[in-house]
Amino acid sequence: MANAPLVTTELDLSHDEILRYSRHLLMPEVGLAGQRKLKASSVLVIGTGGLGSPVALYLAAAGVGRLGLVDYDRVDFTNLQRQVIHGMGTVGQRKVDSARARLLDLNPDIRVETYDEPFTSENALRLSAPYDLVIDGTDNFPTRYLVNDVCVLTHKPNVYGSIFRFEGQVSVFWADRGPCYRCLFPEPPPPGLVPSCAEGGVFGVLPGTIGTLQATEALKLLLGIGEPLIGKLLLFDALGLSFEELRLKKNPRCRICSAEPEIHELIDYEAFCGVPGHDHEDGHLAREWEVEPAALAAELKAGKAVRLLDVREPHELEISRLPDATLIPLGSLASRLHELDSAEEMVVFCKSGTRSARALELLAGAGFRKVRNLYGGINEWARQVDPKLPRY
Amino acid sequence: MTTIRVPTPLRPYTGGAKEVEVSGENVTQALGDLVQHYPDLKRHLFDDTGALRAYVNVFLNDDDVRTLQGEATPLKPGDRLMIIPSIAGGAPREERPGPSPSATIRPGSVPPRPA
Numbered sequence: 001m002a003n004a005p006l007v008t009t010e011l012d013l014s015h016d017e018i019l020r021y022s023r024h025l026l027m028p029e030v031g032l033a034g035q036r037k038l039k040a041s042s043v044l045v046i047g048t049g050g051l052g053s054p055v056a057l058y059l060a061a062a063g064v065g066r067l068g069l070v071d072y073d074r075v076d077f078t079n080l081q082r083q084v085i086h087g088m089g090t091v092g093q094r095k096v097d098s099a100r101a102r103l104l105d106l107n108p109d110i111r112v113e114t115y116d117e118p119f120t121s122e123n124a125l126r127l128s129a130p131y132d133l134v135i136d137g138t139d140n141f142p143t144r145y146l147v148n149d150v151c152v153l154t155h156k157p158n159v160y161g162s163i164f165r166f167e168g169q170v171s172v173f174w175a176d177r178g179p180c181y182r183c184l185f186p187e188p189p190p191p192g193l194v195p196s197c198a199e200g201g202v203f204g205v206l207p208g209t210i211g212t213l214q215a216t217e218a219l220k221l222l223l224g225i226g227e228p229l230i231g232k233l234l235l236f237d238a239l240g241l242s243f244e245e246l247r248l249k250k251n252p253r254c255r256i257c258s259a260e261p262e263i264h265e266l267i268d269y270e271a272f273c274g275v276p277g278h279d280h281e282d283g284h285l286a287r288e289w290e291v292e293p294a295a296l297a298a299e300l301k302a303g304k305a306v307r308l309l310d311v312r313e314p315h316e317l318e319i320s321r322l323p324d325a326t327l328i329p330l331g332s333l334a335s336r337l338h339e340l341d342s343a344e345e346m347v348v349f350c351k352s353g354t355r356s357a358r359a360l361e362l363l364a365g366a367g368f369r370k371v372r373n374l375y376g377g378i379n380e381w382a383r384q385v386d387p388k389l390p391r392y
Numbered sequence: 393m394t395t396i397r398v399p400t401p402l403r404p405y406t407g408g409a410k411e412v413e414v415s416g417e418n419v420t421q422a423l424g425d426l427v428q429h430y431p432d433l434k435r436h437l438f439d440d441t442g443a444l445r446a447y448v449n450v451f452l453n454d455d456d457v458r459t460l461q462g463e464a465t466p467l468k469p470g471d472r473l474m475i476i477p478s479i480a481g482g483a484p485r486e487e488r489p490g491p492s493p494s495a496t497i498r499p500g501s502v503p504p505r506p507a
């Protein structure tokens with residue numbers, strides 16, 4: 001299939017720009033006309049984290065004339081392991097401001113528009129309208145379905161990338177020319193069945209690989225060169241250093257891009273996925289099935305018999321541990337319930353409270369009634385009770 | 393024998409195994425053999441009625457089995473099945489220096505949107 005360029009208008013280049021882009025101009029596939037097209041093109045990058053960092057850096061360097069950045073987060077010290085657009089000097093700043101400064105330092109001839117807000121059903125159509133193409137660099141299912149649906153409804157290509165630990169996925173979902181994200185993933189997995197990145201970890205260089213592939217696809221689409229990853233899912237495994245390409249077809253029963261779609265407008269994606277897409281600042285209120293680390297420490301000090309159940313993975317014990325805790329990783333809890341006594345008072349914990357909340361559901365379902373979740377996990381214990389423990 | 397490639401998110405339930413050899417004449421039987429060996433995996437692939445979950449994508453060689461004969465798609469020796477996971481990861485948000493209530497959202501419950 002001929003890859004018709006997404007952008008047909010061209011903007012004149014200054015002498016400085018001609019010099020800056022000379023390595024592009026030397027290649028006929030880009031050339032002066034292509035570079036002028038890039039200058040006239042615009043891309044909205046959702047998320048300026050692991051994937052958004054290389055995407056935005058390379059698109060800026062390549063001379064995409066207008067970049068939009070959507071992110072409501074601030075730069076955290078632990079981001080720097082992979083989010084290379086940020087730096088020590090911008091820890092604590094808004095990510096979009098940190099990224100914008102870096103991009104304009106790299107290329108002052110482009111425009112960078114920032115949106116310091118979550119991408120939601122309320123603003124998605126407005127934010128994406130002025131852009132030719134959207135890059136999905138988000139970290140949660142509700143926003144991924146939202147990005148897909150916005151792109152399908154407005155006929156825009158969605159350059160998709162996703163990562164988990166050592167593995168990544170890349171595709172171009174463009175309903176006008178091929179399948180969409182919902183064709184491949186009609187439904188999100190139920191909450192709790194797939195661990196989040198924050199719990200599962202991610203190899204720092206992996207978003208670099210996947211994000212750079214997303215930038216590659218975006219530039220090809222804008223220029224109309226090569227073969228885009230439409231109707232194909234590229235899988236990357238960093239450990240085996242292997243790529244596999246799977247064929248995707250349009251799902252004739254797709255709820256949004258089939259001939260008879262059920263979805264005609266944006267929906268409530270958090271309800272659809274059963275998880276929040278964004279942090280909800282509802283204050284610090286431990287629920288009745290949770291216990292604050294300080295409160296637990298007081299109970300233990302008073303001599304109350306409480307079984308501590310650690311549901312982390314064995315390698316995490318090398319980082320931090322609580323004395324006398326029983327280790328049963330979440331993945332094997334269901335088959336090891338017989339090792340626990342439902343008559344005992346129990347507090348379940350993990351790194352930050354997510355996996356232990358799942359463990360609690362499982363235990364409650366199995367008839368355990370005297371179980372609580374350690375609020376904030378061992379990291380919160382380190383903050384409140386034992387500062388000698390490292391947080392991770 | 394058919395090789396099934398187990399994606400990273402599901403490897404905690406296969407004792408870390410990345411590829412598993414299974415037997416079966418079709419996709420249903422091969423997956424059934426897989427969960428026979430790894431019972432913890434079962435609820436991730438099948439619902440309570442025993443049907444393959446809608447978010448589980450199974451590819452036979454390069455093709456989505458839904459575009460072939462679905463779970464009844466026959467297998468030949470040397471075929472390769474891949475389970476393709478839905479992964480959301482990209483730029484995971486870290487916990488804030490202060491306590492983060494979202495870290496303990498109870499599965500299934502959605503907190504109200506802020507006004």
Ligand SMILES: [Zn+2]
Pocket residue numbers: 175179180181182183184250251254255256257258
């Ligand atoms: Zn579709």
